[in-house]
Amino acid sequence: MTTAAFSEDFRLDLERLFTWRRDVRHFRREPVAPALLDDLLQASTLAPSVGLSEPWRFILVEDQTRKSAVRKSFETCNARALEGYDGEQAAGYASLKLAGLDDAPHHVAVFCETTPDQGHGLGRATMPETTTWSAVMAIHTFWLAATASGVGLGWVSILDPETVSTILNAEPNWDLVAYLCVGYPTEQADTPELERMGWEKRNPERRQWIRR
Template identity: 65%
Template structure:
């Protein structure tokens, strides 16, 4: 087991603090070895029963990207229509995706019942395959941040339509659609906080004892 220095621990804390859901990207691509390395690092994430249920799909085709963008626009319009008054106005001002600018799109899917792992740990909590995939996404996100690469999670989409657009196994669960690229700027606080949408809740940091 390697010894991690206090300097590294402090830097790791800064990494957690500066990780952002990026929506503003530069258009220049991430070098292929860097992007492939980040995806490889994501696969070091823990998984239930060592099942490694995640499936990463790089979306490079322009027509597929355009179809994803259209689906986002429709879902976003529906979400706006469900809001009213000041809430709707605030929502309309938010930039909720970097689909147009990000040079790379990565869909992350999860196998709900992979052969690998032989079912260990899933009989009573089958959702652990999804949670394992989320761990891989978070690992990718932190590794990307450390490399100066931004990641944005697009969730205002219809999973069934996105899977059809990508022509993937319908049995797979779409967990995330990620925009990836170099951020166009950095900030010490999340964008939603800066725009007054929401604030962090300090009381959530307290431990609950039972």
């Protein structure tokens, strides 16, 4: 059996891809070509999953009424989150752009079927959360494929999951994992926007490993 071998140039490009994969909040309104968007979503299905269960469920949200309802959920949850800060932190939070819901041409909701028949339960008896983690792996794969094609993703987490599930008429056994804004970014950066805005910075200690 022949194993895949990748060149040094490829490994350097892969490191660049990791570096430039950013959470995008500012989008151009031009849509991504349908064929490309389909290819990116197909790439997400190459992600690993516990027991080969493939528990991810993607909904491409195209109806404007549903989009507006999700936007309302964001506004409600964002206002509630702002109440949790005071003083300079409140001002800092209010200045952040936390979603690209208005400008992003595509919205993709990612759900996890937490107890799928596929996979026959392998690997889930002691760690049932692995189905959710598998869905996150699919999101990350989608994100990397998109970045490699010049397409940006923004993960909107300031939402009420039950509300969004109702808006999108999701199956009862599907749990919302992510609501993604997708489109071409107005600009690209190799550092997180929250770092550029002074909200937080990377911790060098997180780049160290514990050996036991």
